Structures are given as structure tokens and as C-alpha cells.
Amino acid sequence: MQRFQLGDVEITKVVEWQGEIAPARSIVPDSTDRVWKEHESLLVPDHYDPRTGMYRGAAQTWVLRSEGKIVLVDTGVGNDRHRPQMPLFDHLSTDFLDRLAEAGVRPEQVDVVINTHIHYDHVGWNTRLRDGVWTPTFPNATYLIPKTDQVYFDPRNAHRRRAPRDEQERRRFEGSRFVYADSIAPVLGRAVLWEGAYRIDGNLSLEPAPGHTPGSGIVRLSSGSDRAVFVGDVLHSPVQIVEPDWNSCFCEDPGRAAATRRALLERAADERELVVPAHFGGAGAVWVRREGSRYAVAPWEPAAP
Numbered sequence: 260m261q262r263f264q265l266g267d268v269e270i271t272k273v274v275e276w277q278g279e280i281a282p283a284r285s286i287v288p289d290s291t292d293r294v295w296k297e298h299e300s301l302l303v304p305d306h307y308d309p310r311t312g313m314y315r316g317a318a319q320t321w322v323l324r325s326e327g328k329i330v331l332v333d334t335g336v337g338n339d340r341h342r343p344q345m346p347l348f349d350h351l352s353t354d355f356l357d358r359l360a361e362a363g364v365r366p367e368q369v370d371v372v373i374n375t376h377i378h379y380d381h382v383g384w385n386t387r388l389r390d391g392v393w394t395p396t397f398p399n400a401t402y403l404i405p406k407t408d409q410v411y412f413d414p415r416n417a418h419r420r421r422a423p424r425d426e427q428e429r430r431r432f433e434g435s436r437f438v439y440a441d442s443i444a445p446v447l448g449r450a451v452l453w454e455g456a457y458r459i460d461g462n463l464s465l466e467p468a469p470g471h472t473p474g475s476g477i478v479r480l481s482s483g484s485d486r487a488v489f490v491g492d493v494l495h496s497p498v499q500i501v502e503p504d505w506n507s508c509f510c511e512d513p514g515r516a517a518a519t520r521r522a523l524l525e526r527a528a529d530e531r532e533l534v535v536p537a538h539f540g541g542a543g544a545v546w547v548r549r550e551g552s553r554y555a556v557a558p559w560e561p562a563a564p
Contacts, residue, residue, distance in 0.1 A: 260272075260273075260361060260362055261542075261543065262362075265480060265482055265485035265486075265487055265533065266462065266480075266481075266482020266483035266484070266485040267325065267326075267462060267482045267483065268323055268324065268325045268462050268463070268480055268482050268485075269323070269324040269325075270321060270322070270323055270324075270487075271321070271322040271324075271362045271363075272319055272320075272321055272322075272543050273319060273320045273321075273322055273355070273358050273359050273361075273362050273364075274317055274318075274319045274358065275317075275318040275319055275320065275335035275336060275353050275355045275358070275384075276317065276318045276335070276336065276348075276351065276353055277315070277316065277317035277318070277319075277540050278315065278316075279308060279311070279313040279314070279315050280313070280314050280315065280316050280347065281313065281314055282312050282313060282314065283295055283307055283312055283313060283314040283496070283498075284312070285314075285508060286314040286495060286496065286507055286508055287314075287495065287496055287498060287499065287505050287506070287507055287508070288506075288508050289502075289504070289505045289506065290498060290502070290505055292312075294498060294501070294502060295307060295309070295312075295498065296309065298497070298498060298501060301497050301498075301501075301556055302496070302497060302498065304541075305539070305540035305541030305542075306496055306497055306498075306539065306540060306541070307496075307498075314495075314496065315540055316495070316496075316538040316539070316540060317538055317539065317540040317543070318335040318336050318348075318380050318383075318538070319333075319335065319537070319538075319543070320332065320333055320334055320335055320355075320359070320384070321333070321489060321535060322359070322362055322364055323463065323480070325459075325460055325462045325463055325482075326460045326461060326462065328370040328371060328460065329364055329368055329369050329370050329371075330369075330370065330371040330372075330373065330459065330463065331369055331371070331372045331373065331397070331400075332373045332375065332478055332489045333373065333374060333375055333381040333382075333491065333537055334372060334374065334381065334382055334383055334384035334385050334396070335355060335380060335381070335383050335384050336348045336351050336353075336379060336380050336383040336384075337351070337355075337382075337383025337384045337385070337386070337387070337441075337442065338350075338351060338352050338353065338355075338383075338387065338388070339351075339352065339387075339388045340379070340383060340437070340438075340441055340442075341437050341441075342379055342434060342437065342438075343430065343433070343434050343437075344379070344430045344431045344433065344434025344435075345379065345380075345434070348379070348380070355384060356384075356387075356396075366396050366397050366398065367397070367398055367399055368399075369397040369399065369400045370399070370400055370401070371400055371401050371403060371459060372385065372397055372400045372401070372402045372403065372446075373403045373459075373465070373478060374402065374403065374404050374405070374408075375405075375475060375476050375477065375478070375489070375490075375491030375492070375537065376405060376408050376471060376472040376474060376475040376476065376491055376492065377404070377405075377408040377409065377411075377412045377435075377438065377439070377443060377472065377474070378438070378472065378492065378509070379434065379435075379438045379442075380537075380538075381491065381492075381537065382438065382442040382443060383442055384396050385397075385402060385442045385443070385445070385446050386441060386442055386445045386446060393440075393441045393442070393445040394445060395445060395446050395449055400449065401449060401450070401451055402446045402449050402450040402451070403450070403451050403453055403457065403459070403465065404443065404446075404447075404450050404451070404452055404453070405452070405453060405454065405467070405474030405475065405476050406452035406453060406454040406474065407454060407467075407469070407473045407474030408472050408473060408474030408475070409443065409447075409450075409452050409474070410474075411472065411473045411474060412435050412438070412439050412443070412472075413439060414435075414436045414439055414440075417432075417436075420432065427508070431509070453465055453476075454467075454474075455467070459478075461482075462480055462481060462482040463478060463479070463480055464478070464479050464481075465477070465478055465479075466479060468490070468491070468493055468519050468523065469512065469515055469516075469519060470493075470506075470510060470511070470512050470513070470514075470515035470516025470517070470518065470519045470520075471491070471492045471493060471507070471509065471510050471511065471516050471519075472511050473511060473512070475491055475492065475493070475519075476491065477489060477490050477491060477493065477523070479532075485533075486530055486531060486532040486533065487532055487533040487534075487535055487544070488523065488526075488527060488532045488533070488534055488535065489535045489537075490523060490534060490535065490536050490537070491536070491537050492507065492509065492536070492537055492538070493516070493519055493520050493523055493536070494520065494534070494536040494539070495507040495509075495536070495538055496538075496539075497539065497545065497556055499520060500524060500534075500545070500547060500554050500555070500556055501553065501554065501555060501556070503517065503520045503521045503524055503554065504517045504520075504521075505517075506520075524547055524554045527546075527547045528547045528548055528549045528554060529549075531546070533545070533546060534546070534547055541559065542559035544559070545557070545559055
């Protein structure tokens with residue numbers, strides 16, 4: 260269990276699943292074999308397997324203890340879900356709630372659940388299946404869901420979406436109906452649909468970070484002299500730190516996603532914010548520094564095990 264402190268906020272990483280997901284160049288389609296090879300020392304073993312060319316990642320939740328409350332950032336894939344768009348995670352079954360208990364958290368103790376955006380691997384444990392009904396996993400929590408994503412992914416608004424770019428995206432669009440039905444609709448009665456900027460407490464706030472999805476958001480932590488930013492899927496791989504114009508294959512608006520990523524890295528480097536992406540394995544969090552007009556990864560700390 261990885262746990263560290265920033266200011267008055269205690270941070271714990273709870274991993275649901277980690278492993279090989281897909282060929283690296285399919286996850287980051289603009290990437291080149293040369294760059295993956297050049298940066299093997301940065302990427303191996305937690306983010307890339309050079310023998311197979313596979314991208315490695317994690318589904319995980321960050322537990323924040325702030326001002327006497329327990330806040331979860333993203334809720335992974337979840338169990339028992341129909342996920343035709345991602346067969347690897349179709350009807351996944353893990354002991355995630357046991358791992359959360361090892362971190363000292365029972366579902367009823369959670370005060371706030373943050374979904375940085377509405378993709379299957381960020382909202383899954385919003386709910387669990389009980390007697391054939393999807394019910395909120397965290398019955399006393401307020402669920403913070405970006406309003407723009409809620410509107411965009413509501414199946415009743417599907418006619419407003421652009422046409423899919425390819426067959427893979429068509430499957431994702433179709434699969435999003437199931438995600439909304441089992442992980443979003445059942446918690447709307449406990450949800451705050453936020454937009455603009457949203458203050459959680461004196462240490463934590465939400466800001467828009469559009470591009471990956473229309474309503475993607477980030478969580479900023481500012482406590483004492485410490486700073487961090489939980490970036491969701493603004494970054495899928497460390498290779499996007501050294502090549503910030505490279506998007507993942509899941510980005511809805513590539514131009515906007517790249518602009519958001521560059522702005523985030525610029526601030527992280529200039530203001531010494533710890534960058535905490537959703538899917539980085541290993542340490543899971545990284546300091547970023549400037550190298551001329553580009554960016555580089557500084558040590559994997561303080562989150563390193």
C-alpha cells in the first residue's frame with residue numbers, strides 16, 4: 260500500500276488492476292517505436308514491455324484524507340459489468356473493496372467520490388450489484404461528476420454526438436450506454452454535477468481539463484507549501500510528458516486534449532506540482548521539469564513504494 264503526505268492531506272493509492280492492456284502504439288497512435296525505445300529507462304517495467312511492445316497500465320483509486328473527510332479520486336472498472344468495448348475488463352471481478360479496507364476505508368465512511376470524467380475505468384465502483392440492482396457503493400458520499408460529461412454521455416443525447424471516427428470508436432460509443440446505465444444513472448440522486456471551478460474544501464478543488472472527454476476535470480491539491488494535480492486521463496503514459504502533443508486513442512478532441520496537456524505540464528513544472536495520472540503503474544505520481552522548450556520526468560517520488 261502506497262501512502263504519503265502533502266501538506267495536511269494524506270494520500271493513499273489503492274490498485275484495482277494492473278498489467279498489459281494493448282500494443283503501446285495503439286494506445287498512443289502518433290507515437291513511434293524509436294521514442295518508446297529511447298525512453299525505456301523511464302517506461303520499463305511499469306509502463307511498457309519492450310519485448311512485446313505492450314502498453315502497461317493500472318486501474319486505481321487515490322484516497323485523500325483532507326479536513327476530516329475521505330475523498331476518492333476515480334473508482335476504477337468495477338465488478339460484474341458488461342463492457343463489450345473493452346473485452347479485457349468485461350465482467351471483471353477483483354477484491355478492490357478488500358484493498359480499500361486495507362487502506363482503512365469502509366464504503367460507508369467515504370464522504371466524496373470524484374469522477375474526473377465518465378469513462379468505464381473511472382466510474383466503475385460508483386456502484387455495485389446487489390440483488391440484481393446497481394446501487395451506490397458509497398451510500399453516504401456525494402458524487403462529483405462533471406456536468407458536461409453527464410450531458411454528453413446521457414444516452415438520451417446520443418443523437419447530438421459526432422459520428423465515430425472508426426470501428427473502435429463506434430464500439431466505445433456503444434459501450435458508453437452500459438457505463439452510464441450501471442455506473443452513473445444509479446448515483447445521480449447523490450451527485451453534484453459541477454461545471455466551471457468547484458471548491459471541495461480548503462485543500463482540494465476541481466477545474467475543467469477538456470479534450471479527453473468534453474467534461475474532463477482535474478483535482479488540484481494545495482496545502483501549505485505542497486502542490487499536486489490529479490490529472491485523470493490527461494496523461495495515459497509517461498511518453499506523453501516527453502511528447503505532449505501525442506494523444507491517447509481515447510481522446511475525443513485531439514487538438515484540445517494536447518493543448519490541455521501542455522498547459523498542465525507547464526504549470527506543473529513551473530509551480531512544482533506533483534502530477535498524479537489515473538493509470539500510471541509503479542510509483543503512480545511524478546515530478547515534471549522543463550528541458551528547454553520540452554518536458555522531462557523528474558524522480559518518481561514521493562509516491563514510490
